[in-house]
Amino acid sequence: MLNQLTQLDKAFQALADPTRRAMVERLARGPVSVSDLARPLDMSLPAVMQHLAVLESSGLVQSRKVGRVRTCQINPEALSAAEQWINQRRIEWEHRLDRLGQYLETLKTEGEKK
């Protein structure tokens, strides 16, 4: 719960870039090699490598090299950590609205008693 905050920083920052989101979208359909990952992207291979490094250091993606080809995979756990942070804020907000609604309802019925 301590260093995890830093992991959230990294996860959201990784997802903030459209190129990296495109990479994640591709990886969600299955593991791919670096050069396959790079093929549809309009930039140099080193640039893609740098994006991959960001994704890996955020924990969103893992990769391992076999022979000369590095294969990348999504890590759903890191993905759901980010998802849950957002989810909790939304839930919290909605509960607040519920309580507010109940309160207003109380005021209303109190008013009717008079």
Next chain:
Amino acid sequence: MLNQLTQLDKAFQALADPTRRAMVERLARGPVSVSDLARPLDMSLPAVMQHLAVLESSGLVQSRKVGRVRTCQINPEALSAAEQWINQRRIEWEHRLDRLGQYLETLKTEGEKK
């Protein structure tokens, strides 16, 4: 679905900063004025204003000024847009694993027939 990509960039980028996440956490518990929002944060008011500007341009937060006090509120729609993007990638990945599992299961029963 077109400009929304840019909105996703902004939403994730907004959430990538721990100060801004702290602000969102505070706002999830209810609307607050700018100076109340700033109070627990260890930085100048202008710095907080700049973070607020980022949150607003991402659509995650809305604010309006009455008299001399600006009150900030969370916008759950923008929050859930980001949440859903992540969710879809995770779902996609899990479905892939399901299909893979079924395929392996098929291979297994095929093998048993022999």
Next chain:
DNA sequence: GCGATACTAAAGCACATGCTTAACCAATTG
């Protein structure tokens, strides 16, 4: 072994980000 393939490492550069301080304005409050 030898060329092609698949990455990797390093340096450099333009632009964005996250602060700061120093004014400044506009509603309240006494």
Next chain:
DNA sequence: CAATTGGTTAAGCATGTGCTTTAGTATCGC
């Protein structure tokens, strides 16, 4: 109306980000 409170603007600066190019180093297929 003067002082305070709550917010805003602008400028400046250190550091970070997203590329590029150039120059490698390991495999792989013949």
